[in-house]
Amino acid sequence: MAYLPGILMALGVVLITEAIRKRRALLEERVLAYLGGGGSSHRARGRLILSWMQPVWETFGSTTASVESRLEQIGTSTVERFRIEQMLAGVVGLGGSTLLVAIMNTVKPIVVYHWLLLALVGGCAGMLGWDQFLTYRARKITRRISRQVADTAELLALSVSAGESIPNALHRVQRVSGDELGSQLKTVLNLIEAGVPVSRALANLANQTHSPQLARLLDTLTSAIDRGTPLSQTLREQARDLRDEARRNLIESGGRKEIAMLFPVVFIILPITVVFALYPGLVALTL
Numbered sequence: 001m002a003y004l005p006g007i008l009m010a011l012g013v014v015l016i017t018e019a020i021r022k023r024r025a026l027l028e029e030r031v032l033a034y035l036g037g038g039g040s041s042h043r044a045r046g047r048l049i050l051s052w053m054q055p056v057w058e059t060f061g062s063t064t065a066s067v068e069s070r071l072e073q074i075g076t077s078t079v080e081r082f083r084i085e086q087m088l089a090g091v092v093g094l095g096g097s098t099l100l101v102a103i104m105n106t107v108k109p110i111v112v113y114h115w116l117l118l119a120l121v122g123g124c125a126g127m128l129g130w131d132q133f134l135t136y137r138a139r140k141i142t143r144r145i146s147r148q149v150a151d152t153a154e155l156l157a158l159s160v161s162a163g164e165s166i167p168n169a170l171h172r173v174q175r176v177s178g179d180e181l182g183s184q185l186k187t188v189l190n191l192i193e194a195g196v197p198v199s200r201a202l203a204n205l206a207n208q209t210h211s212p213q214l215a216r217l218l219d220t221l222t223s224a225i226d227r228g229t230p231l232s233q234t235l236r237e238q239a240r241d242l243r244d245e246a247r248r249n250l251i252e253s254g255g256r257k258e259i260a261m262l263f264p265v266v267f268i269i270l271p272i273t274v275v276f277a278l279y280p281g282l283v284a285l286t287l
Contacts (some may be wrong), residue, residue: 062131064098073210075183087131093126094119141180142210148181149213150242156221157235166225167192181256199225213242 067079097118100108152173159169159237167189174185183203191201199222204217217238 010054067131067134069210072208073138074134074142080214082134086127088125089130090123092124093129097122098127138210144178144183145181145209146213148178148247149211149217150239150246152177152181153217153235153239153242157239158230160235161232164232166198166221186213203216213245217242 009090065220067082069173071079071082097117100122101118104110113137138221155173155176156169159172160166164172170185170192171189174182174189177185188201188205191204192198196204202218202222202225203268206215209218220234220238221231
């Protein structure tokens with residue numbers, strides 16, 4: 001009786017999978033099959049699944065705009081692929097909770113609705129965990145970009161002082177920057193090569209980036225270009241300000257970690273030390 005919900009759920013998953021696989025092909029798939037659109041079937045299935053789950057994502061999870069914003073920082077996936085990966089993470093969480101219930105059932109019988117509640121909790125935990133993992137990756141990339149901005153400003157100042165133009169200086173810096181910052185500078189260079197003015201391309205990146213340091217550097221560059229102020233001196237001052245800010249952030253982070261390290265000292269090491277110090281005396285008193 002305890003395995004009946006698992007059998008019914010597995011049967012339901014198989015039926016849903018077969019219904020999606022054997023459904024009638026859309027007009028887009030039938031036409032693109034003759035035009036070389038090989039991956040259209042997978043994309044159509046992804047969009048079909050998303051159309052079913054879209055109200056659930058928008059109500060109980062992160063919105064599509066939030067996912068797109070975080071994926072732009074990573075630049076390695078699409079919303080459709082992330083949603084499918086999130087559903088697979090939910091299935092993994094569901095399987096883990098089912099395995100836990102099966103182990104607990106060997107010790108004490110579990111009621112069916114308790115199993116269903118634990119399965120629901122496991123599935124939701126898997127999907128929410130994958131969403132939080134995306135947030136962690138986006139924040140990690142943003143921190144990496146912020147750490148590289150000061151060096152980028154100094155390199156730009158050296159290139160501009162040597163007589164190079166802004167596009168050439170950006171191209172030189174883009175080749176020696178990290179992957180995260182280099183990809184964003186590559187986007188700016190592509191816009192400039194397409195005919196977009198330099199100030200507008202820099203302003204577009206400043207509006208899209210999630211790094212405050214990079215946005216401030218791009219705003220400084222845009223203002224210097226529009227007003228005609230000396231770029232080399234402006235970039236050197238910007239790099240100095242960014243390094244001072246990084247130093248302050250490092251000192252604040254060290255202070256927070258120093259306070260956090262007091263917890264194991266006060267609640268773990270100190271009580272154990274007190275117990276070891278008082279235990280012999282208490283034993284002697286009892287004797």
